[in-house]
Amino acid sequence: MPLNPNSSFTPLIVAFCCNWCSYAGADLAGTSRLNYPAQIKIIKVPCSCRIDPMFVLRAFQKGADGVILCGCHPGDCHYSTGNYYARRRITLFFSMLEYLGIEKERTHLEWVSAAEGNKFASTMRKFTEQIHALGKNERLEDIR
Amino acid sequence: MQKIGVFVCHCGTNIAGTVNIDEVVENAKHEPGVKYVAEYPYMCSEAGQSMVQKAIDEHDLSGIVISACSPRMHETTFRRAAARTKLNPFMLEMANIREQCSWVHKDKEEATNKAHALTRAAIAKVHHNTPLFPGESPVTKRALVIGGGIAGVSCALDIAEAGFVVDIVESTPSIGGKMAQLDKTFPTLDCSACILTPKMVDAQFHENINIHTYSEIESVEGFVGDFTITIRKKARSVDMKKCTGCGACYDKCPIKKIPGEFDEGLGMRTAIYTPFAQAIPNVPVIDREHCLKFKTGKCGLCETVCAPDAIDFEQEDELITEKYGAVIIATGITPISLDKFGEYAYTSPDVITSLEFERMTNAAGPTKGELIRISDKKKPKSITFIQCVGSRDVAVRSKTYCSKICCMYTAKHAMLVKDKYPDIEVNVFYIDVRTPGKNFDEFYRRAVEEYGVNYIKGQVGKVVDNGDSLWIQAVDMLDNKQIKTKTDLIVLATAIEPVKSVRNIAGMLSASIDTNNFMTEAHPKLKPVESPTAGVFLAGACQGPKDIPETVAGAGATAAKVIGLLAKDKLITNPCIADLDPYYCNGCSACEKVCPYGAISYEDTEINDHGKKAIRRIAVINKALCQGCGACVVTCPSGAMDLLGFSNRQITAEVDAICR
Numbered sequence: 001m002p003l004n005p006n007s008s009f010t011p012l013i014v015a016f017c018c019n020w021c022s023y024a025g026a027d028l029a030g031t032s033r034l035n036y037p038a039q040i041k042i043i044k045v046p047c048s049c050r051i052d053p054m055f056v057l058r059a060f061q062k063g064a065d066g067v068i069l070c071g072c073h074p075g076d077c078h079y080s081t082g083n084y085y086a087r088r089r090i091t092l093f094f095s096m097l098e099y100l101g102i103e104k105e106r107t108h109l110e111w112v113s114a115a116e117g118n119k120f121a122s123t124m125r126k127f128t129e130q131i132h133a134l135g136k137n138e139r140l141e142d143i144r
Numbered sequence: 145m146q147k148i149g150v151f152v153c154h155c156g157t158n159i160a161g162t163v164n165i166d167e168v169v170e171n172a173k174h175e176p177g178v179k180y181v182a183e184y185p186y187m188c189s190e191a192g193q194s195m196v197q198k199a200i201d202e203h204d205l206s207g208i209v210i211s212a213c214s215p216r217m218h219e220t221t222f223r224r225a226a227a228r229t230k231l232n233p234f235m236l237e238m239a240n241i242r243e244q245c246s247w248v249h250k251d252k253e254e255a256t257n258k259a260h261a262l263t264r265a266a267i268a269k270v271h272h273n274t275p276l277f278p279g280e281s282p283v284t285k286r287a288l289v290i291g292g293g294i295a296g297v298s299c300a301l302d303i304a305e306a307g308f309v310v311d312i313v314e315s316t317p318s319i320g321g322k323m324a325q326l327d328k329t330f331p332t333l334d335c336s337a338c339i340l341t342p343k344m345v346d347a348q349f350h351e352n353i354n355i356h357t358y359s360e361i362e363s364v365e366g367f368v369g370d371f372t373i374t375i376r377k378k379a380r381s382v383d384m385k386k387c388t389g390c391g392a393c394y395d396k397c398p399i400k401k402i403p404g405e406f407d408e409g410l411g412m413r414t415a416i417y418t419p420f421a422q423a424i425p426n427v428p429v430i431d432r433e434h435c436l437k438f439k440t441g442k443c444g445l446c447e448t449v450c451a452p453d454a455i456d457f458e459q460e461d462e463l464i465t466e467k468y469g470a471v472i473i474a475t476g477i478t479p480i481s482l483d484k485f486g487e488y489a490y491t492s493p494d495v496i497t498s499l500e501f502e503r504m505t506n507a508a509g510p511t512k513g514e515l516i517r518i519s520d521k522k523k524p525k526s527i528t529f530i531q532c533v534g535s536r537d538v539a540v541r542s543k544t545y546c547s548k549i550c551c552m553y554t555a556k557h558a559m560l561v562k563d564k565y566p567d568i569e570v571n572v573f574y575i576d577v578r579t580p581g582k583n584f585d586e587f588y589r590r591a592v593e594e595y596g597v598n599y600i601k602g603q604v605g606k607v608v609d610n611g612d613s614l615w616i617q618a619v620d621m622l623d624n625k626q627i628k629t630k631t632d633l634i635v636l637a638t639a640i641e642p643v644k645s646v647r648n649i650a651g652m653l654s655a656s657i658d659t660n661n662f663m664t665e666a667h668p669k670l671k672p673v674e675s676p677t678a679g680v681f682l683a684g685a686c687q688g689p690k691d692i693p694e695t696v697a698g699a700g701a702t703a704a705k706v707i708g709l710l711a712k713d714k715l716i717t718n719p720c721i722a723d724l725d726p727y728y729c730n731g732c733s734a735c736e737k738v739c740p741y742g743a744i745s746y747e748d749t750e751i752n753d754h755g756k757k758a759i760r761r762i763a764v765i766n767k768a769l770c771q772g773c774g775a776c777v778v779t780c781p782s783g784a785m786d787l788l789g790f791s792n793r794q795i796t797a798e799v800d801a802i803c804r
Contacts, residue, residue, distance in 0.1 A: 026243065030214070038248075038251065038254035047775070
C-alpha cells in the first residue's frame, strides 16, 4: 500500500522503541487495530538511552530511508533518567547527521507512552509520509 | 553456528488472517542457521508449547524464535517452556507479528513481507544470544526506617506486625515528628496528640521495633536485601538505661531561656530538656551548645539532683552498624524560611506561621492554648490568615508547587478560633481554596457558612506593624478593589519543603530526588512508594506534600512492599544487565555518572595486559543493583560496556536483517 499511488517507492523505516513505553504503545496501537504503514519495522530496546547512535548510522548504511526513535515521556522513564540522556545525545547526533547530508526529516525522536496507541500510529503515519516525500536515501549507503 | 528453530503461530485468524503463514515458514527455512521450522494454530496452547519443547530436544536446537504475539504477552510463557528442556530460556527471541504486524496492516502481501522481516530480525538476533543465568542475592530480614514521624512510625508498626525487626532512626530527641506539634487535625477536629501518642507508645513497646532517637545515618553500603548501615547515636549526655524520666534535672536547670524547637520558638526550654511531655523515649537530652557545664565547666546541677545518677557529661557519640534488607525514607517536611518574605513583616512578633499558631492553640503549648498577641499579651480582636505564602509562585524564593495542606488547616484554624472566641473577626486571604478529599469541602463550607469566616479572594501585598496593630494592603480580586485594613494577628500559611538533611540521605542511598528536594518515585503511578533504587522505599511527605490520612495510607502501602521484599529468602536478579569487558575499560567513570542506580563502582584490578601483569582501575557492576537500562553502554567511550540480552551485536544484527 504505497501512500502515493503514482510512486513505486516503498521506504524502509527502522523504529527503535523502548520496552516500557513506546513498544507497549505500539502494542496498544495493535490491540486497538490502528493502521499505520507496514514499512515501519520496530526494534525493541530496554530504554531509549540504549539506542547507540551507531545503530542509526548502521541502519542508514544498510539502506534505511528513515529512522525514528521512541521513548517514554520526559519524567516518566522506567529507569528515571534514561530518556534525558537519549534526548541530549540524539539531538546532537541528528544535527551531525544533517551535517553529513541526511536530511533532518529522515530522523525523528518522539515520546510515546504505553497509553498512546493513537499517537504511535499517527506518528508513524506522518513519519512515513515525510520519508515518502523525500524519496530514497542514498547518502551514507554502503555501496560495497 | 547455532541450530535455530522457528515457530510461527497463526493465533487462530488473528495472524493467519492477514499474514500468509506458509510463506513466512518457507522464507524462514532459508535463513542462515535455521534447522527446523514449524507452524501451529495456537503456539501458546499446551499442545503448542509441548511441540516447541519436543522440537528443541529432538533437533538439538541451540536457539529458538517464536513468531507470534508481543513478547510482552507471552515471552515468559515460552521462556518457561524452554526452561523445561535443556535449552537456556534466554536463547529465545520473539518476533512480534501480531500486535505490530497483522493487527495494524490490512494488505496481506505487505503484512506477510513484514512478518518475514521481523522473523528474520529475530533469527539474526538469536544468533548472538548467549545463555544467561539469573543471579541470586540474600535478603536480610530487617528494615530501617529513617524518620520517626507519623509516616515512619506507622510504617514501622505495620512491618513489625508482620514479624520483621524494624529500626527507626530519628534525628530529634523524640519520635512523633510534625504531627506531635499539631493541636487538632482536619476534617474531624480530633486531638492530634490523642491519636498519635498511642501509636508512639505501641512503637516503643513493640518487640520488633528498636528506636534510635537523636541519631543520624552515618554511612550506607550494599544494595537491596543486603544493606550495611552505620547509625550515629549522638551523645545525649544522659544514660538511657538509668534515666527514669522524673524531670528533676530540667526543673533545676538554670538555663531557661532557650527558644524551644518543639514550640517553634514561642516557648522556652532549658539546656537539659525533653521536647514535650509525651516524648518517646522520655529521656532528656543535654543541649551542649547552651549547657553551662559544657560552656564553662561549672554548674552540674542536673547531676546533683539526678537520683538514679543518669547524667553522663563524658558520654560520646556511639556508632551502631547493622545489616538491613530494606530502607524506608520517611524524613518528612518543614515550613520554608520566611527570611526573604519581607512584605509579610514576619519579624513582627504578631505575625506567626501556621505551625506556630498550632502551638499557640494547643493546651500544652507556650500560651496554654490561649490566643494572644505575643507583643502585648492581649487577646486579638481580629485575625487574618494569609494563604499560599511561598507556594504556587515561580519566584526564586518560593515553591512552584501547591503545599496542599494549607487550605484545610487554615479552615481548621479559623474554626478553632471561632469556637473558642466567637467575637474575634476572622479573615482569610486566598488565591484558590483547594479542598479535594473525603469530607474536606464540607469542612471548608462549614467554616464559611456556620462559623462566618470571611474569605477574600486576593493576595496581600504588604503588612506593616505599627505597634498596636498590623496594617494590611491587599487586593480583592472578585470586587477588583484595593483593600487597606487593620488586624491584630496575622497567620501565614507557609509553604512546606522537605527537610534539608534528605539530600544527604538520598545521596548515601543513591535514591533520586527532584528539583524541589522531594524524593522521586520509581514510577509515579505504578510504583508510588518505591524509589528507583531497589530496596529503598518512600513514605510520607518526603515524596510531596501530604496530609495525615494520605501519609498513613501511603505508609501502609510502603510497609506492604517492604514486607513483600523481606518475606523472600533470596532475590532472583534480572540477568539482562550490563556486562563489562575489563580489557577495554580505562576507568574513566563516565558509566558511573550516568547510572541511575549507583550500580557501578571501581576497583583496582589485576589484568593481563599483553602478557604483562598490570593493575588498572576498572568498573565493577553490582549485579543486584543493575536494572539493565543500557545508559552506561552507550556512554562508554571505549566500548567496554555491553548489555546482556540487548548487546551491540544483537541489535546491529537486527538492524542488518531488517535492512536487508
